[in-house]
Amino acid sequence: MGKDIREDIAWAQINTDVLKSLENPRKLFWVIIFVALMMFGVGVGCEVYQYQTGMGVAGLNNPNVWGLYIATFIFWIGMSHSGTLLSAILHLMHADWRKPIYRFAEAMTTFSLMTAGLFVMVHLGRLWQFYYAVPYPNERWTWPNFQSPLLWDAMAIFTYLSSSVIFLYVGSIPDFAICRDNVHPGWRKKLYTLLALGWEGTDRQWRNFRVTYLTVACFLIPLAVSVHSIVASDFAMSQQPGWHVTSFPPYFVAGALYSGCAAIITLFIILRYVFKFEEYMTMPILKKTVRLTFAIAMVWTYLNWVEFATVWYSHDEVAKGVLIDKATGRFAPFWWAMNFCGSVVPFTMMIKRLQTNIPVMFAVSLLLNLGMWLERFMIVSPTFSHGYYPWTMDANYWPSMVQWGIVFGSFGWFTLLFMTFCKIVPSVSMYEVKEMVYHRSLATKKAELGLEGGH
Amino acid sequence: MSVSNLLENWSKFRHNHPVEDKGHPDWQAYPSEIKWAMAIDLDACTGCNACSVACYAENNLPVVGKEKYSHGQAMHWMRIERYWDEDNREFPDQGAQFLPMLCQQCEAAPCETVCPVGATNHTEDGLNSQIYNRCIGSRYCSANCPYKVRYFNWYDYPSTENVWPAPMEQQLNPDLTVRGKGVMEKCTFCKQRTYTARNNAKTEGRKIHDGDVQTACQQACPTNAISFGNLFDPESRVAKQWEQQQVELIKAEQEKDVKPGNNLRGYRIFEELRPYPSVMYLERVRENGV
Amino acid sequence: MIENGFNRRDFLKVLGWGGTAVALSGCGNTSIENGKETVVSYVEPEDYAIPSIGVYFNSTCAQCDAGCNIEGRVREGRVLKLEGNPGSFINRGKMCGLGQAGVQAHYNPDRVREPLLRNGSQGETLTWDKALSLINDKLNGVKGEEIAFLTGGVSGHVKVLLNNYLDALGSKNHYAYEAVSPSVVRAANKKAYGVEMPRLRLDKAKVIVSFGADFLGAWVSPVHFSQQYAQFRKGNRPEGRGVLVQIESKMTLTGANADRWIPIRPGTEGILALGIVNALGAGIPADAVAAAKDYTADRVSKDTGVPAEQIIRLAELLKERSPSLVLAGAAAEGYAHGSQNAAAIALLNQVLGNVGKTVEAPANAQFAQITPTTGNRAALRSLNDSMAQGKLKVLFSYGANPVYTAPDALKLQDNLKKVPFKVVFAHYLDETALEADLVLPLDSALEDWGTSIPEYQVEPHLSIQQPLMERLYPNTRGVGDILLALLKQRRADEYKAYEDFYSYLRGAVVQNKAALGGAGADDDAFWNETLSNALVKLPGAAGSLSGKASAVGLTLPAPAAEVVAYPLRLIPSVSASMRDGRHANLSWLQESPDPLTTVVWDSWVEIHPKTAAKLGIVEGDIVEVASQNGSVTSQAYLFPGIHPDAISMPLGYGHEAMGRYAKGTGVNVFKILDPVFDKETGELAINETNVRISKVGNRVVVVKEEGPNGGSQLGRKKIAVKVSSDKVDLSKEV
Numbered sequence A: 001m002g003k004d005i006r007e008d009i010a011w012a013q014i015n016t017d018v019l020k021s022l023e024n025p026r027k028l029f030w031v032i033i034f035v036a037l038m039m040f041g042v043g044v045g046c047e048v049y050q051y052q053t054g055m056g057v058a059g060l061n062n063p064n065v066w067g068l069y070i071a072t073f074i075f076w077i078g079m080s081h082s083g084t085l086l087s088a089i090l091h092l093m094h095a096d097w098r099k100p101i102y103r104f105a106e107a108m109t110t111f112s113l114m115t116a117g118l119f120v121m122v123h124l125g126r127l128w129q130f131y132y133a134v135p136y137p138n139e140r141w142t143w144p145n146f147q148s149p150l151l152w153d154a155m156a157i158f159t160y161l162s163s164s165v166i167f168l169y170v171g172s173i174p175d176f177a178i179c180r181d182n183v184h185p186g187w188r189k190k191l192y193t194l195l196a197l198g199w200e201g202t203d204r205q206w207r208n209f210r211v212t213y214l215t216v217a218c219f220l221i222p223l224a225v226s227v228h229s230i231v232a233s234d235f236a237m238s239q240q241p242g243w244h245v246t247s248f249p250p251y252f253v254a255g256a257l258y259s260g261c262a263a264i265i266t267l268f269i270i271l272r273y274v275f276k277f278e279e280y281m282t283m284p285i286l287k288k289t290v291r292l293t294f295a296i297a298m299v300w301t302y303l304n305w306v307e308f309a310t311v312w313y314s315h316d317e318v319a320k321g322v323l324i325d326k327a328t329g330r331f332a333p334f335w336w337a338m339n340f341c342g343s344v345v346p347f348t349m350m351i352k353r354l355q356t357n358i359p360v361m362f363a364v365s366l367l368l369n370l371g372m373w374l375e376r377f378m379i380v381s382p383t384f385s386h387g388y389y390p391w392t393m394d395a396n397y398w399p400s401m402v403q404w405g406i407v408f409g410s411f412g413w414f415t416l417l418f419m420t421f422c423k424i425v426p427s428v429s430m431y432e433v434k435e436m437v438y439h440r441s442l443a444t445k446k447a448e449l450g451l452e453g454g455h
Numbered sequence B: 001m002s003v004s005n006l007l008e009n010w011s012k013f014r015h016n017h018p019v020e021d022k023g024h025p026d027w028q029a030y031p032s033e034i035k036w037a038m039a040i041d042l043d044a045c046t047g048c049n050a051c052s053v054a055c056y057a058e059n060n061l062p063v064v065g066k067e068k069y070s071h072g073q074a075m076h077w078m079r080i081e082r083y084w085d086e087d088n089r090e091f092p093d094q095g096a097q098f099l100p101m102l103c104q105q106c107e108a109a110p111c112e113t114v115c116p117v118g119a120t121n122h123t124e125d126g127l128n129s130q131i132y133n134r135c136i137g138s139r140y141c142s143a144n145c146p147y148k149v150r151y152f153n154w155y156d157y158p159s160t161e162n163v164w165p166a167p168m169e170q171q172l173n174p175d176l177t178v179r180g181k182g183v184m185e186k187c188t189f190c191k192q193r194t195y196t197a198r199n200n201a202k203t204e205g206r207k208i209h210d211g212d213v214q215t216a217c218q219q220a221c222p223t224n225a226i227s228f229g230n231l232f233d234p235e236s237r238v239a240k241q242w243e244q245q246q247v248e249l250i251k252a253e254q255e256k257d258v259k260p261g262n263n264l265r266g267y268r269i270f271e272e273l274r275p276y277p278s279v280m281y282l283e284r285v286r287e288n289g290v
Numbered sequence C: 001m002i003e004n005g006f007n008r009r010d011f012l013k014v015l016g017w018g019g020t021a022v023a024l025s026g027c028g029n030t031s032i033e034n035g036k037e038t039v040v041s042y043v044e045p046e047d048y049a050i051p052s053i054g055v056y057f058n059s060t061c062a063q064c065d066a067g068c069n070i071e072g073r074v075r076e077g078r079v080l081k082l083e084g085n086p087g088s089f090i091n092r093g094k095m096c097g098l099g100q101a102g103v104q105a106h107y108n109p110d111r112v113r114e115p116l117l118r119n120g121s122q123g124e125t126l127t128w129d130k131a132l133s134l135i136n137d138k139l140n141g142v143k144g145e146e147i148a149f150l151t152g153g154v155s156g157h158v159k160v161l162l163n164n165y166l167d168a169l170g171s172k173n174h175y176a177y178e179a180v181s182p183s184v185v186r187a188a189n190k191k192a193y194g195v196e197m198p199r200l201r202l203d204k205a206k207v208i209v210s211f212g213a214d215f216l217g218a219w220v221s222p223v224h225f226s227q228q229y230a231q232f233r234k235g236n237r238p239e240g241r242g243v244l245v246q247i248e249s250k251m252t253l254t255g256a257n258a259d260r261w262i263p264i265r266p267g268t269e270g271i272l273a274l275g276i277v278n279a280l281g282a283g284i285p286a287d288a289v290a291a292a293k294d295y296t297a298d299r300v301s302k303d304t305g306v307p308a309e310q311i312i313r314l315a316e317l318l319k320e321r322s323p324s325l326v327l328a329g330a331a332a333e334g335y336a337h338g339s340q341n342a343a344a345i346a347l348l349n350q351v352l353g354n355v356g357k358t359v360e361a362p363a364n365a366q367f368a369q370i371t372p373t374t375g376n377r378a379a380l381r382s383l384n385d386s387m388a389q390g391k392l393k394v395l396f397s398y399g400a401n402p403v404y405t406a407p408d409a410l411k412l413q414d415n416l417k418k419v420p421f422k423v424v425f426a427h428y429l430d431e432t433a434l435e436a437d438l439v440l441p442l443d444s445a446l447e448d449w450g451t452s453i454p455e456y457q458v459e460p461h462l463s464i465q466q467p468l469m470e471r472l473y474p475n476t477r478g479v480g481d482i483l484l485a486l487l488k489q490r491r492a493d494e495y496k497a498y499e500d501f502y503s504y505l506r507g508a509v510v511q512n513k514a515a516l517g518g519a520g521a522d523d524d525a526f527w528n529e530t531l532s533n534a535l536v537k538l539p540g541a542a543g544s545l546s547g548k549a550s551a552v553g554l555t556l557p558a559p560a561a562e563v564v565a566y567p568l569r570l571i572p573s574v575s576a577s578m579r580d581g582r583h584a585n586l587s588w589l590q591e592s593p594d595p596l597t598t599v600v601w602d603s604w605v606e607i608h609p610k611t612a613a614k615l616g617i618v619e620g621d622i623v624e625v626a627s628q629n630g631s632v633t634s635q636a637y638l639f640p641g642i643h644p645d646a647i648s649m650p651l652g653y654g655h656e657a658m659g660r661y662a663k664g665t666g667v668n669v670f671k672i673l674d675p676v677f678d679k680e681t682g683e684l685a686i687n688e689t690n691v692r693i694s695k696v697g698n699r700v701v702v703v704k705e706e707g708p709n710g711g712s713q714l715g716r717k718k719i720a721v722k723v724s725s726d727k728v729d730l731s732k733e734v
Helices: A011-020 A027-053 A068-079 A081-092 A102-123 A127-133 A149-182 A187-196 A203-236 A248-274 A283-314 A317-328 A332-350 A358-385 A401-424 A430-452 B003-008 B010-014 B050-058 B065-070 B110-114 B140-144 B191-203 B216-220 B237-244 C008-025 C102-106 C128-139 C156-169 C183-193 C222-232 C269-280 C286-292 C297-304 C308-320 C338-351 C378-388 C412-416 C479-490 C501-511 C514-518 C523-533 C587-591 C609-615
Strands: B036-041 B079-083 B097-101 B120-122 B128-130 B226-230 B279-282 B284-286 C055-060 C069-075 C078-084 C116-119 C122-125 C147-151 C174-176 C207-211 C243-248 C260-263 C324-328 C394-398 C421-426 C438-441 C450-452 C461-465 C535-537 C568-573 C605-607 C621-627 C630-638 C646-650 C689-699 C722-724
Touching (some): A011 A149, A068 A081, A068 A102, A068 A203, A068 A248, A068 A358, A081 A149, A102 A248, A102 A401, A127 A149, A149 A187, A149 A203, A203 A248, A248 A283, A283 A317, A283 A332, A317 A332, A317 A358, B036 B237, B050 B079, B050 B216, B050 C078, B050 C587, B065 C587, B110 B120, B110 B140, B226 B237, B237 B279, C055 C461, C055 C523, C078 C102, C102 C587, C128 C438, C147 C378, C156 C174, C156 C450, C156 C479, C174 C378, C207 C269, C207 C308, C243 C308, C269 C297, C269 C308, C269 C338, C286 C338, C297 C308, C324 C338, C450 C501, C461 C523, C501 C523, C523 C535, C605 C609
Parallel strands (some): B036 B279, C147 C174, C207 C324, C243 C260, C421 C438, C568 C646, C605 C630
Antiparallel strands (some): B120 B128, C116 C122, C116 C438, C450 C461, C461 C535, C568 C689, C621 C630
16 A cells, blocks of 8 residues: 655655645646636626516526526535535544545535535525525514525524634644744744644644544534535425435435545545645545545445435336436436436445546546536436426426526636645645654554564 | 523424324414415316416516516516326327416425525415515525425516506506516515405405405406415305315315315415315316217 | 596596587586576586496497397496396306407597598598598499409498499498308208207307317307306206217317317318217117228227227217207317318217207298308418409408508519509408508497398397497597498488488387397387397297218228428417407416416417427427428417427417507417318318427517416316316206
């Protein structure tokens, strides 16, 4: 397998390498920011048009009242589970190999949630009154409807977002301190001083830190599971065919983890290359990530097949109709693509040679995420087009350019956020890598001693 | 805005849909004396579309025009569906069949539970209410409706050209809103009429009589295929029809259907999904031997 | 709350109109000083009108010839919605969709608002005085036979004034033209029963066999017949539940409601009728036997395409269940031998003994001057011939749009140009109004006074039409007022007592109050009560049927041979909403799906799937439908309810003018009809056009209610359930 990290990297070296990524960016950075801004601009333009004219420009109709907005919303929420998986779950499992990569994964979580939040707004017919869903004191004594899964969504996502932000921030405090101590005076130093909250690295602070971090990790994990289960219950709690399946919550959570891990691979490869983090985001770690992704892929595949199986043996004619329509109707190419990307493509990750082949893994990770986006699309649209009521079965619906534009724009938004993050917050957790190197060197010494003083 | 109010009424809040062995929940106002219901005789329905046009006239429905209609964005609260016999014969030698489909005003409406802001609720006279100014347009209610009878305002029709060009806006019924963009709407059993009738009866100190209020569709229908009234009033035509057809409101499967061979023709659509719809249809009758 | 462009000023203006009108017409109750009010409240309703509560006024619907009685809900001085008048003999409180759209005709944005005088290709506004004096000038020196008045069907006091005006002009040229009318059947009825429109008792029949009579859709008096049909279908009437058999080449709305729909080769309806007579066997009059001798089931089956067992079964059904009712509709009469078809079908009624049972005599209405003059298509032909020969110098047109409804083959538009002065009374600038030299804008039906008697009478009565609100535009006039003004030009003395048409009408009705059931009543009270009901019973002795459905001279031609170049027969269809196209500018009607195809906002070409498969046509293909006299292109729609040798297109679309909703919507099928006429009556035979279809090359998605994938019928078993009549007991139903 190889070592996750070399044990002889000097701590000062770690600082230098990581802080280098925070320097003034090269031209390529600005080019990509510009492109991302343009993409986001397209999205904003489409939304302004839709806001002023009405949701009809999205091409939605009766019965297809939900479209890409909901599908992409779920996609982004799904992406957000990567961070929690890597930072919180693997933290509790003492999987050290997560240490160099969890920081950007956490960031990905936070920004995915922020992007998903956009879609909730964009999807509303009367966006300017979204605050009706918030239980604020009003003269009509009205509460929002607590029976509605959409409302649980709102609450769950808000909780998750705020917890993730806290988790990301708290976990970065020691790193901010390092930055504060090592950058040149200027706006950056002021910023890091502010963010570091006076971190000295004393024993007491470290002990408090560990406890806090662990606590937040502990409640973040059930939050992550519950958030996507609640998003799944948007569908599972309705009675529409193709949705009313109890396996939806675990299916969605599995899909989310899957999606997140695939995104981690993508960003891993990008950051590794851009910031030259080869020493930290090592091949063995990539391998482990890839294998983890494969495991989750199999879980997702299983749950996917569970959905088919339950439809099949339920003898529920309407649900069967939806499934057959997915496989043979006008969305069939997407459905088959989803199954291919989600269940067949991961097998490339079983091939040892390919597990560390950067271009292949990059392509694979993108394909996996494409598959996952298609999965969300396949959950939303076929049930509308082929629901209970035959008269309204509609073979004519297709998302309009406005919908595609806003989806496109969301990727721009995410990129903007992520790239800003990369230049302000160290994307590799310096203190954790130092811990990792320390433990590695301890282990090596023990091994040597053990070998020497064998008898 | 009262937490104590919420807690006090939590049990009512939770149990605001009827359950088969428990019947209606015991609100102060419910069971009220009125439960509006409808019966549509598919044998008498000729498919003439008079009811649909009357609904447009009464309820300020916008005409969306050819392009928006082609996108499936029509606003007809009452749509007339036309069915052929399924067996691929060369000619439809038993004619066609027409079914007016409108909001079924379900007692356990799937749309009511899922609205995030509570814009759709159940009224004490048994209607499924849609509160336009509360609606934020999440469209979950339409997603959960098995009949797909909820219609969303995809555009701002009052300001759209050629929907109500002057002086057509003078025809608008002032008794109800003209909806702007982003809100969901659906058949209300002519709420503006039932409300007026109830108020009139209250002012006069009497109960509502059968025939005091007619929905626009019922009033127009040339063959009297639609009957509408108070299901709790045993003298009303609709109550008599439901009783004669042995269809009960809060049942997912009627006793008469347990064994085959009853010669009644009243049924409800998607009864087995348990929304407890308030519209009963009477099967179309055709003589086969001619 | 209305959040649209309807601004406060307009709202108050309307109220002001209502209020001011009341204030001015009221006597003496001024607010501040007598005669010097400077403050007038915006809302000064009548005593009985409470703001926000609607008051219902009765009137008469003018959307079609059925003449149903309506009531309009009026609030704050404007009419909002129309309902049926529960006291009506015709519609008994019910309304069809076309009638509901009457408010849209009233509030239509494309109504003509000012008199217009042609100047080149533009119309310049002018005052009524100028317009009327211009007419007077143009009539100077013109002989009576050079003047013609084209109208639709007319009745009531407008008819009286019209006849008097023509008389004053010395003209006998009144052309009553209806593009869609059962005129052949009228003539056949006259021969067979002695009256043009006997009273039909669908509710008393046990079996109805309709040869294409769309009595539930657009034939004669659909709302009335629908109510009878509802009785007919009830299981708890003495006759038991009725059975409907519809025989036609293209399924109409009534055909969709039949227990048995029988597709028949176009034109062979009469042959089938005689085939049934033949199959009846014993017990029928000798001349009928003789006429039907050759029409054995096999021969008829070959000619019509109807299976022999079906013919025999039908005869048995009719024999078993009596009384029955046999009807002949547009489908049967629209041929060169349409009269023979109708005669054969009337013969069937006689042979079955229905005359006197389900075919009754209408009561004879007493006042001949106001009884309806029905419109037909032969009138158009004679008008066209007159114009072609340059015989006419002045033409008046009211309630007709011949430039739109005339087949191109008649070259009516060209012939119109030969008439030097044309005056059109118009609601819209339709195709005919655009050809006019002078356009006179009409009050809408909800703004106007009038009386009418519908052609199809249940109880003889006079319907009153009264304004449901003040006129929307100050410069429109009612047709009665215009005619009165024109009459005053000719016969000033006779008519000077009448200030306006209202006073003439009132005078005429009140004068006859004794005959109208108001003997001894106070004039005002009688008039108010009449207005309040908006209908008054006419005295009339019970009539009797005197004709004889005779088989003598009944010859039916063999089924038409296929014309090689034009292999398909075009059957134009009349829908309840579109009719002859006069209401194409009402958006509710355009948006209301055709009941059978569910197509909206466009024309279509109905093709049987077998025929379409042979021609390689799928739904949405744009096809060209070409007859010898023109062609139109429209979208193809595969429709199982049509004979494979026929195609059908709806009438009423394809306006080139008239308004924003009508213009450019669909194609005009009237144009391409072949100029074939019924031999006996001279009526245009609308089902005699042979066409060929060819694909133009592009394909569209048909815009329709049933959804783009051809209408999923999956709901048939679970949702729209049908039950066989032997499995259900209707006798105990409520």
